[in-house]
Amino acid sequence: xxxxxxxxxxxxxxxxxxxxxxxxxxxxxxxxxxxxxxxxxxxxxxxxxxxxxxxxxxxxxxxxxxxxxxxxxxxxxxxxxxxxxxxxxxxxxxxxxxxxxxxxxxxxxxxxxxxx
Numbered sequence: 001x002x003x004x005x006x007x008x009x010x011x012x013x014x015x016x017x018x019x020x021x022x023x024x025x026x027x028x029x030x031x032x033x034x035x036x037x038x039x040x041x042x043x044x045x046x047x048x049x050x051x052x053x054x055x056x057x058x059x060x061x062x063x064x065x066x067x068x069x070x071x072x073x074x075x076x077x078x079x080x081x082x083x084x085x086x087x088x089x090x091x092x093x094x095x096x097x098x099x100x101x102x103x104x105x106x107x108x109x110x111x112x113x114x115x116x
Contacts, residue, residue, distance in 0.1 A: 022057070022076045022113040023083045028069040032104035035070070041102050042071070049095040050075065055082040070104065080112065 032038035050059055050073070058076040077083040086092055099106065 021115055022078060023080045024111060024113050025075040025077075025083065026109045027073040027075075027099070027106050028109075029071040029073070029102075029106045030104050031068060031070040032102075034103060038070075038103045046095070046098055046102060049091070049098055052091050053095060054086045054089050054091060056086065069107075076113070083110070 029038075047059075050056070053075065055077050056075060057078055058074075060074045062072045062074075063070065064072060077086060
């Protein structure tokens with residue numbers, strides 16, 4: 001899938017088009033009351049569930065410095081269709097249920113990732 005960024009015939013550089021690369025699920029975890037328990041449960045139990053997600057091509061974690069969120073998880077699929085197919089599986093249902101029991105609240109965002 002390609003998106004025309006500009007329709008000016010005088011612009012012939014590669015900024016004219018953006019290639020859709022991946023589809024991303026971003027999860028922002030709020031600071032848990034018990035950080036050690038959350039980290040242990042997330043690392044030991046949740047990470048293996050996420051890694052077993054059908055079609056997943058990349059999984060990244062970061063602890064932003066200077067405040068909230070406590071943890072950011074970014075999961076990547078090759079397309080929105082691949083993400084939707086994965087989301088409909090029993091493995092992903094179990095992963096979602098497990099996340100809800102990890103000891104903190106979280107916010108989820110999804111969307112296309114494009115080169116700009």
